[in-house]
Amino acid sequence: MKVIGSNNKGKRNNGRSHVRATPPEESRQPIAYAAANSGSGTAGVARVSANAHENVPGVSRRPVDRLDESQIRRPGSRAKRRVKIIVTILLVLVLCVAGLAVGLGYYVSTIDTIFPNVMFEGFDLSGLSLGEATQMLINLGYENNADGISATVVFPDNTEFTVSGPEVGLSLDAREAAMLVHNFGRDGSFADNAITYVRARLEPTELYYLGNAAVDDTVVRERATVYTTAFNDTLLDSHMQIDENQITIFKGTGMLPVEASSVFDLALFTLMRAIEENTHLTANYIPQMYVDESIDLAAVHRDIHVEPISSSFVYEVLPEDGTGTPEGTLVIEDTGGVNDRTIVMGGTSSAIGRTFDLAAAEEMLLNAVSGETVIIPIYDVYPPYTQEQIDELVFRDTLGELTTTIGGSWERLQNVRLASDMINETILLPGEVFDFNQTVGIRTRARGFHYAGAFLGGRLVDMPGGGICQVSSTIYATLLLTAIVGEEIEIVERRPHGLTISYLPYGQDAAIAWGLINLRFRNSFEFPIKVETIVDGRNMNVRIIGTKLHDTFIEVEMVPIRTIDFYTREEETDELPYGERVLWTPGQRGQVVETFQRLYSADGELISRTLVTRDTYNRQDRVTRVGTHVPEVPDSPPPDQQPPGDSGGGDNYPGDDWEDDG
DSSP states (O other), X not given: OEEESOTTOOOOOOSOOXXXXXXXXXXXXXXXXXXXXXXXXXXXXXXXXXXXXXXXXXXXXOOOOOOOGGGOOOTTHHHHHHHHHHHHHHHHHHHHHHHHHHHHHHHHHHOOSOOTTEEETXXXXXXXXXXXXXXXXXXXXXXXXXXXXXXXXXXXXXXXXXXETGGGTXXXXXXXXXXXXXXTTOSSOHHHHHHHHHHHHHSOEEEEOOOBOOOOTHHHHHHHHHHHHHHHHTOOOOEEEEOSSEEEEEOOOOBOOOOHHHHHHHHXXXXXXXXXXXXXXXXXXXXXXXXXXXXXXXHHHHHXXXXXXXXXXXXXXXXXXXXXXXXXXXXXEXXXXXXXXXXXXXXXXXXXXXXXXHHHHHHHHHHOOTTOEEEEEOEEEOOSOOHHHHHHHTTXXXXXXEEEEOOSOHHHHHHHHHHHHHHTTEEEOXXXXXXXXXXXXXXXXXXXXXXXXXXETTEEEEEETTTTHHHHHHHHHHHHHHSOXXXXXXXXXXXXXXXXXXXXOTTOOOOOBTTTBOOEEEEOSSSOEEEEEEEETTEEEEEEEEOOOSOEEEEEEEEEEEEEOOOEEEEEEEEEETTOEEEEEEEEOEEXXXXXXXXXXXXXXXXXXXXXXXXXXXXXXXXXXXXXXXXXXXXXXXXXXXXXXXXXXXXXXXXXXXXXXX
């Protein structure tokens, strides 16, 4: 049991129960409880019959007189007697207990020593008289215990001040404390005192006494004022400085100025608690916080952030008079093929941007402690392409190149060389279409073309410009290595030969016939491309030059689907003398093939496999022509004839089955 002698002080709790030594406002009065047991009893009632023995033999009859009241048992009389007995016993017990309590209370009032098992602030004073207890407390240094009582208040910046008990005039009196202990259990009624005595006998009781707990709060108030003023001087708002390469932010405390009165209240309250517990206590003062909105990083980001401006490719074909306001810096004279123009191309103006990482900056500022300096770097943001880079990209890369071997006659070689020279250095701007027939023009002797082998009606015959299909076919095969068909390169028009050729794999050729068959393709790149066609000896070299933006390469795959066998047969003709036999066509198998483009990454990983075409090459039967013509004697010699298909250098318009190849 623990008893505190004043409401101004307390001490450690040793796990014992607590009672208060001073009597309550209303004295406790013993309360007596009377208990009565309710019950029901059933008394047996004797039934008396005057004729009970009337007919029993040997029994004489005698008259029965009337019973008086004392001889009659009525129901419930026994239960009433029991209740009376119980009540009587209870009254006797209550009187005994009351007498015992009064007697014990009287005995307690005659004891002049402290109750047994009574402790005072850790000192065992049980069984001592008032004087002995006073002297014992003095000897044990009780009156000096005020030196160990103090209170400390700590501010958020770890500055602090302390007020001790002696500084505020706190004193402890041993006689007052001993009197409190001596009077314990003597200030109530006899019954209350007896109960307190019995409880003290049964369990230890510890008492505390505040003594003269009145303090002089002047020291507390002065120190609270001085330290509060000093702390408020450290409170700073957040501020920011923006330099060329960084943003410097000082994070303020985020605290409202402190009122000295609130610090005083906390210090005094803590001191009084320390007095109660006879110890030293520390309290942390927590000022009122506020959200510092003076630094708006989103607004700063809007002011600083500058998007980079990327350069893009532009071009302009100047009018013949040279007027215009071209934006590019590269001037190119395009005289390849049928072109004769001046192109100004290159990159537009570019600019470097500036910014800072807004999300990272907000997180840094949020995680910074009060008074910390946060450095946010400002960095440049470079565009994907600068003007100089775009200028360097123009015609920088070889997109595809291929060489085929030129076979056949000298005339065929000259035709291939002439067509190549007409095409070489042709520039295609983005979206422009290359047209082979338009670029090379009609093939006549007057334009320098020679008679060489070309397909006509399934046979190889000499025609002006024969063999130039190798130029168109090599260009087409190079395009298959340049870009995926349908993406950067769009094949507008192309047809395979009617018969297989020997200088390229099946599916990679492109037949040409003036006015009938053409090769046309569109430049779908973002940059211009240039077609180089150069004959070097017996080599037909084609190179597509442009700008490669992806580190990939293409392989062309030919997949045979079916082979078409040819037949051997003879046919009669009156164009040959009777009985003459001529091998008209040697015979050649037909083919059905599919052509795929396989796109690979730089490290050789297959990215895609795309079907380009499914081509059919006809069979050529082995035909022997047998003559049936019997000549007649002419009346006059026939006139001189010109070579077939040529009218002395004029235009040549062959039939639908003619192809410039052989």
